[in-house]
Amino acid sequence: MKQHIIVNSQTIDVLAVMMLMATVLHISTSRLTTCVWAYAIRSFILACASGLIAYYSGIYHIFITTGITLVIKVVIIPGFLFYIIKKVGIKKEVESYLSFTLSLLCSCGVILIAYYATEPIIRFESTFMRHCLPVSIAITLVGFFTMITRKKAITQILGLLAMEDGLFFAALSTSYGMPLIVELGVFFDILVSVIIMGIYVYRIKETFETTDTGFLRELRE
Amino acid sequence: MIQLIILPILQIVVIVGLSPLVKGFINKTEARFQCRRGPSLFQPYYNLTKLLRKDAVVSETASWIFRATPYVTFISILIIALLVPVLSSTVPANFTGDVILVIYLFALGRFFLVLSSLDTGSAFGGIGGSREMAISSMAEPAMMLSVFTVAIISGSTNLSNITQAMLSYKLLSPALFLALAALVIVIIAEAGRIPVDNPFTHLELTMIHEGMILEFSGRYLALIEWASCMKLLILLTILVNTFLPWGVASGLTFPGLIISFAFYVVKIGFFALLIAIVESSFAKVRLFRIPNLLGTSFILAVLAIITHYIVS
Amino acid sequence: MVEHLFIISIILFAAGSLFALCFYRWQMLGNYISLILAAIASCFNIAIATSVLFNHSAIRFNFLLYHAIIKYSFLIDSLSAIFILAISVVSFIASIYSLGYTKLYVNKRDTRFLGFNFNFFLLSMILVVTANNALVFMIVWELMTLVSFFLVIFEYENPLNRKAGFVYLFMSYICAVFISVAFFIMFSYVKTWTFDFDSFRYAGDVMPAICKNIVFFLVLIGFGIKAGIFPLHLWLPLAHPAAPGNVSMVMSGVMIKTAIYGFIRFYFEFLTPCPPWWGVIILIIGAASAILGILYALMEKDIKTLLAYSSVENIGIILIAIGLSMIFKSYNLMALSSLAMVAGLYHVLNHAVFKSLLFGCAGNIYYSTHTKNIEQLGGLIKRLQITAPLFLVGALAISAIPPLNGFMSEWLVFQSLLNGSNIPSVIVKVLTAICGATVALTGALVATCFVKAFGISFLALPRSEHAQHAKEVPVIMYVSMGLLAGLCVFMGLFPVKIMMTVNHASTELLGVNIAKAITSYDWLQTKTLQTNFSEISPQSATVFGLMFLAITVGAMTLINPGFTKKLYETWTCGISPEPRFGYTATAFSKPFRIIFSNLYRPRLEIKTTYSVPKYFVKSIMYISEITPIFEKYFYAPLSRYVLSISNKVRWIHTGSVHMYLVYIFITLLISMLAIRW
Amino acid sequence: MLISILLVIPLITAIACVFIKKHNISKYISVAGSFTLLLYNIYLSYNIYLNHSLKELNGFFYVDALSLLTAQIVSVVGFAAALYSIGYMDAELHEAEFPEKRLRWYYFLFHIFIFTMLAVCVTNNLGIMWVAIEATTLSTTFLVGFYNKKPHQEAAWKYIIICTVGITLALFGVILTYHSSKDVIGEIGHALNWTDLLAVADRFEPHTMKLAFLFIIIGYGTKAGLAPMHTWLPDAHSQAPSPISALFSGVLLNCSLYGIIRFHIISSKCLGPNYSCTLLMAFGLISVIVSIPFILVQRDYKRLFAFSSIEHIGFIALGLGFGGMYSIYGAELHTFNHAVAKSLLFFCGGNLFLKYKTREMESIKGIIRTMPVTGVILIIAVFAITGIPPFNIFVSEFIVLADAFSSGSAFVLIFTSLLIVFLVLIFIGYINNIFKMIFSEPTDNIVRGEVNKFTIAAMCFLLVFVLIISFYVPPIMREILSQISDIIRNT
DSSP: OOSOOOOOHHHHHHHHHHHHHHHHHHHHOOBHHHHHHHHHHHHHHHHHHHHHHHHHHOOTHHHHHHHHIIIIIIIIHHHHHHHHIIIIIOOSBOOBSSOHHHHHHHHHHHHHHHHHHHHHHHHHSOSSOTTHHHHHHHHHHHHHHHHHHBOBHHHHHHHHHHHHHHHHHHHHHHHSOOOHHHHHHHHHHHHHHHHHHHHHHHHHHHHHSOOBGGGOOSSOO | OHHHHHHHHHHHHHHHHHHHHHHHHHHHHHHHHTTOOOSOTTHHHHHHHHHHHSOEEEETTOOHHHHHHHHHHHHHHHHHHHHSOSSBSSOGGGGGOOHHHHHHHHHHHHHHHHHHHHHTOOHHHHHHHHHHHHHHHHHHHHHHHHHHHHHHHHTOSSHHHHHHHHHHOOSOOHHHHHHHHHHHHHHHHHTTOTTTOOTTOOOGGGOSHHHHTTTOOHHHHHHHHHHHHHHHHHHHHHIIIIISOTTOBSSOOHHHHHHHHHHHHHHHHHHHHHHHHHHHHSOOOOGGGHHHHHHHHHHHHHHHHHHHHHHO | OHHHHHHHHHHHHHHHHHHHHHOSTTHHHHHHHHHHHHHHHHHHHHHHHHHHHHHTOOEEEEESOOOSSOOEEEEEOHHHHHHHHHHHHHHHHHHHHHHHHGGGGTTTSOOHHHHHHHHHHHHHHHHHHHBOBHHHHHHHHHHHHHHHHHHHGGGTTSHHHHHHHHHHHHHHHHHHHHHHHHHHHHHHHHOOTTOBHHHHTTGGGTSOHHHHHHHHHHHHHHHHHHHTOTTSGGGHHHHHHHSOHHHHHHIIIIIHHHHHHHHHIIIIIISOSOOHHHHHHHHHHHHHHHHHHHHHHHTOOBHHHHHHHHHHHHHHHHHHHHHHHHHHHHTTOHHHHHHHHHHHHHHHHHHHHHHHHHHHHHHHHHHHHSOOBGGGOOOGGGTSTTHHHHHHHHHHHHTTOTTSHHHHHHHHHHHHHHGGGGOSOHHHHHHHHHHHHHHHHHHHHHHHHHHHHHHHHHSSSOOSHHHHTOOOOOHHHHHHHHHHHHHHHHHHHOHHHHHHHHHHHHHHHHSOOOTTTTEEEOTTOOEEEEOSSOEEOHHHHHHHHHHHHHHHHHHHHHHOTTOOEEEEOOOSTTSOOOGGGSOOHHHHTHHHHHHTHHHHOOEEEEEEEEOSSTTSEEEEEEEEEOOOHHIIIIIHHHHHHHHHHHHHHGGGOOOOHHHHHHHHHHHHHHHHHHTTO | OHHHHHHHHHHHHHHHHHHOOOHHHHHHHHHHHHHHHHHHHHHHHHHHHHSSOEEETTTTEEEOHHHHHHHHHHHHHHHHHHHHHHHHHHHHHHTTOSOTTHHHHHHHHHHHHHHHHHHHHHBOBHHHHHHHHHHHHHHHHHHHTTTOSHHHHHHHHHHHHHHHHHHHHHHHHHHHHHHHHTTTOOOGGGTTBHHHHHHHGGGSOHHHHHHHHHHHHHHHHHHHTOTTSTTHHHHHHHHSOHHHHHHIIIIIHHHHHHHHHHHHHHHHHHHOHHHHHHHHHHHHHHHHHHHHHHHHSOSBHHHHHHHHHHHHHHHHHHHHHHOOHHHHHHHHHHHHHHHHHHHHHHHHHHHHHHHHSOOBGGGOOOHHHHOHHHHHHHHHHHHHHTTOTTSHHHHHHHHHHHHHHHHOOHHHHHHHHHHHHHHHHHHHHHHHHHHHHHSSOOOTTSOOSOSOHHHHHHHHHHHHHHHHHHHOOOHHHHHHHHHHHHHHTTO
16 A cells, blocks of 8 residues: 555544543543443544544455444443353452552553654654554553453453554554454454453352452462 | 522522511610610521411411411512612612512502401401501602602612612702601601501500401411511611612622622611611600601602702 | 494394393393393404504494484594493493393393393493594483483482482583583584584694683583592492492493593594693592592492492592693603503503402392491301402402502503603692602502402401301302403503503504503513613512412421411400401591591591499490581582572462563563663 | 365364264364374475475465474374373263363364464464464363363463463564555555565564564563463463373464564564564573573472473574574474474373372372383483483584584673573473482382373374484475575575
């Protein structure tokens, strides 16, 4: 795709920042359901972004991606998560190793690092979409960070999904999405992995009477 | 011909014949020092002849080692007698071996003696044997080093060559002197004289050599006693004829031999006297002081080597 | 022709091991077949070695079976031939000895693996000294280690044997690592991807001095471990006693010599020219090993451990000779260097013979009494009537008593030490002289040690039931030992033959043939040894001795024809003698324990228990043991340190998934920051 | 068509296994399937040997020597594992460790696992490669948690969480690579095709590529068990059924390493070899270091083997990092050697577990008495894995180290000398732990005798490879290896 499409980069950047905000919301909230909602919202924004990009760049297979995103990430996965939460009957509070303020500070640091690391790249970047790459890395890292701090299995899944969102956004914004087959494969994998994790959350609840993965410390040196 | 037949016989005769006399002489002089008349000079001969005629009592525990030992000891000393320049500096059996062989032949005798001492299964034999080995292994390096000094100075380890070299090498260099001092101490230790060992004691706990031969009797005892006398004489001979080879005949002329014999007797006599003086003026040192004594002689020998290397 | 012999012998060894393995029902039969095959193969190898030595024709093989980048190439030059000779002679004896010795294990345990490993062991040693390629050398070297390891832990029920085996394995792995690194460094300068020794030969010319020194030390430690020099001897006194008698015979007799072979290969072929101080270091290490080895041997009660320590001592003496040879070489005194080399190789052969003899006799003792502790023995000379004199011959030979072979090599060592006076540097001169004194001291201590070994275990009264009821061993065992004893005498009486044989190797190594220089004729018109210092003819000495013997005996009978011996019990202050009165090994070596007390650091403990009235002693217990310095102050702390460290580190596997994620996260962030620089 | 068949075989086998209800039949089907796979793979490898590389479906599949070796390992170990599974799983079923109907799913997942790994090897598209690697995780999660007891679930959870996170990072790496290539790569359909990327790799945007390779090595490194991302590995290996553990350390790690290597090639063409080589060396050395204390002090033999896998992967990474021709050659040889030897070890471990019902090493005694064959094979395997001559791993290590020394750069020398010290420590730990089990008096309550025939057969099958490579590397393999080292150094 050598031909350069002038995408209205402001909008994309705005969307990027909104996704970041959604992620931060994900950190700052203490309600599990809110986290899931945050995920749904972020996926929605992602879908919008991909739609825009598809529209502007005229690479139409991105529309397919958009559709799949809407179906899987906005509808199915949150639905599945709500189902799991109800079925397993997890307490609604999010338990964390770090206090919320502290984890917010940490995530700020992480975001800074993301910008710092990508600085040489975006320096050479053409004028548009300067924020996309750092933001997507930031989202990934913050998602990773939540996986570390959150105790419950389900919240770890959410963190993982956050990482995936960042990833998708990176793929879309920096290089107009990957080849379609790859996208499909990735979607499939994510779906399956979430389902498997859900199953395991269920099983762990069955056997350990808790979904706090901090208690899984049988196997150690 | 004469060199090959007469001289060896002569040497053997001198060593075998004179050795009891030396012992007798030392005893006599010591007796004199103690203001006794003491036994006659020829008492050792009487003892030996008496012993040789006696039958033997052998421990029933003992094995063939015990019976073989006297012969082995005696013969090893006899072989040594061939290798040492006694009258003439040209030793007939020169090719047979050198001073290293001499030292190791002594070791052969000792080896069997100690074995026989263990063979009887009595505690005294063991005491004597283990002490003997301890002392001799302390003495060995010092001896070897002092011999090395002479060997390196004279450029050979064959005793006769050493003697010849020494004949030409008139003055007594400091290296030689140190080596001599070392060797004297070693000889006292090897021959089992005071202050290392007391040949007269039969007090169990102080015995070394006597302890080993406690079970021997009859001709066995005779052979061993004789062997020890010869050992002393041979050590002295090595001492006098390598370090102070004055008057040793270089040729094989009859008068030359006579003269050198006279010199030999005098020198041996002198050292025998020295031993007697030492024995009657010192007390026997404690067993575990002996290493210090021998250590001293070792240090002297090392010094000898070093001085030689530094000087030359 | 000879090439075929070599290949046939390899095949025979392999076949032997397989035979041993595949007979399950008739294990004994399989064992016999394998051992006989091994014996035949050894004979072939003897033939090869002699032909190589006397035809001056090196033999090369390149087996087509090649590796990723390496050819399996072997070379038999005269140096290898000398070692093949030693190995094969001992292998031959050991094989036929084992025919008897393995009876010890019949129906007690699975002898298949014994035969299997034994054959492979012999084979691997042959291959080690013939390998002509670094990788192949390492392979066969470790093959040797492995099979000998399995032989060491053959009786693995005994935890001591297990420990011995593991220590042995660890040490020899370290040894292998050092040697490999030495090869790597040399290789990095030679840069031919075949790893052939031919490319390493005279690699010394292209290497910078610093690398050569590093390689020197690597090789020193690497082969030093195998040779058992102090303080790397740790495994040796453990492993050799643990192995079955026939095996420890081979291990102590020749396996440790392969390390000497390695030293010679490296220092005289790969790393030439070498600076004098290398030789000096070897000399000092040799002296230290000799003296310390024998000092520890002196304290031993276990006869096989005692022999193992004395192997350390003999390796020391060999190293003294090798070191001297290096020094002379570096000062370009080639003739003297060759003399020293001859002395060293001669002692290699001698030690192979008499140490195997001694280990074999120790095996006989174990066979008939089932104990190796000489305190338990005594009076065996009346029971093992043939083993006793054989052991005596071995003891005399190892104590360098003329006219046996030990004396000749020691004499040569002394001669070469004396020749140290030709060295320009004064310090080295003095050092050689002091080494001479050390060798003398060692000799005396060896004599003491073996007087103890023989006297305490064979003489006096039996001190235990085992010794009481000892029976003479099967014929084959003492016959094979008899062969070795004969060799001892022969090599002592005809040193020139051996010397000439050895001389080929040193000639090829150093390019100077000293055959003419060091032989002359004595009055018996037999060749005798002579150096620029002196000459010696053991034959004539022996002849004189026999003459004197005849004379003395004759005289004795003349003086007292009706001489009678009355048997009576030993005088023990009037009590009838008991076994407990006899001197024990501990008692015998007591003076040395006191004299060298700051080396041994003996721990004494006397427990006295009184009976009810406080005046009568019921029993007195006397415990005396010596601290092995290196084990206590070096090896033990090291291992403790490593273990504690690793225990501390293991907390990182906390088991919490969050923690694990943290590791990844931190790694990610750090490296993201890192790549900006 | 050649390559597609390679993928189809395990797929069919899997489906057949799951649809046949009776596990007695399905187990033989699985063996047959994996055996055909093995044969076919040999045929394929001969093909590659003739014409160096093979493309299919207009470049969607691409097989060259590098992928061939990995596929080869997959099929060899796969067959051995399938064979072993029969014996092992029957024994476990006999012990009623799990309900019978689950066995079908075992074989199904087993072959899906093999399928995904083959897909990793043969695909040309880096994105699909990522998908396949993620698919390996997903297909094996249930195998790790197969017995579905507490520790197994825990292990499975850690496994899926850590690996998915890592993999996600790897995907980011893929995206960044794509991003850095987007200015130079042309037609979008072929975007992310490795061959096409490599062709133009020298014109990539370097900074992005740097970041990309970083993400890749951390992401795929997690799956490959490079420290400090290795933490899932010991748990998963110790809890999975032994054949699966064998596949894990024998094959799975190599597959993810294969992923790293592909990117390593690209980035070393784009940035010059130093960058990626340094990263590989760093992570490799860290892995070796980290594995040491756990090998020195260890209670559980399966964990021990797992940690030694970490060490060996680290060694391979180092070998690749040294970057010399022969060091890469050696490293690739090492992958094969490690695969067979380590699988062999895990099989021995499986037999021990069947016999003694425990993974605690101090409660296992006298193997050589109770199970002579397993004991002997275990000895050989241990010697092989610790790199003792004359066994195969020694050869590869020797070659790698020799080349590292001859490279002459001080940096490499330091790494190598450290590495050698560590190897000694690891050896000591190994022998100390294992031989206590082998040579000792067996406890009386253990019945003598082997577990069953199939296990022994599988072990002998691998043993043959170990011994052959120890003394002789067949010319075809040598050719393939040298081709690989050419590919990696893209000369």
